């Protein structure tokens with residue numbers, strides 16, 4: 001049976017950081033909707049041009065564009081055994097669409113770790129986040145510093161600060177999360193797959209909570 005895990009939580013909770021740990025541990029692809037949008041923006045595709053304005057303002061990209069993008073990603077053969085989803089779904093309409101897509105593989109959402117942390121911690125994490133240009137590997141100036149400042153430990157590429165990590169945009173992203181994404185907590189709780197994870201702990205301890213929830 002394929003294994004599909006959806007990481008849920010506010011901006012800066014550590015979804016991307018933990019998705020990489022789970023993907024490696026389980027040998028499954030890490031599908032980050034934010035990374036796919038940023039790749040499209042970098043390559044100046046039609047999707048990138050449409051998504052850019054929403055991402056810059058800290059708004060969600062409309063459901064139809066987002067669902068189509070994920071459907072396209074799921075058409076690749078590496079998803080048939082499962083995937084770690086990071087940042088998708090973010091609305092009930094996206095969650096319903098995901099459910100239908102996975103049925104096509106004979107699969108379903110098996111587990112939804114809901115990673116939470118206080119707002120002041122989220123803001124501090126995003127203000128200090130450094131992301132690698134080549135593959136989206138994530139570091140933090142204080143909590144997870146790269147060995148060489150400005151360079152990715154994994155592939156040596158340049159580290160940059162995301163345009164939507166500015167303090168005022170982060171505050172708005174948290175608000176958007178509260179109004180548009182938190183309904184998914186009950187959505188998945190009612191389906192018996194939600195697992196609460198304390199994200200206000202060091203990275204390794206959050207990983208340990210996740211791995212023990214998987215057992």
Ligand code: AP5
Pocket residue numbers: 009010011012013014015016017018033034035037054055056058059060061062066086087088089090094125126128129130138139140141143144164173199200201202203204206
């Ligand atoms: P996206 O890229 O998905 O951003 P996000 O959900 O806001 O999440 P982040 O990437 O900001 O945070 P994270 O939880 O992954 O934290 P991370 O591990 O990096 O989306 C960006 C935009 O794209 C959206 O605003 C929207 O416009 C659009 N979009 C994307 N998906 C969409 C969808 N489905 N529908 C519509 N629009 C969509 O960690 C953050 C920092 O903290 C790092 O520096 C890390 O090193 C550090 N850190 C992590 N864990 C810890 C820890 N435990 N202790 C200390 N530091 C830690």
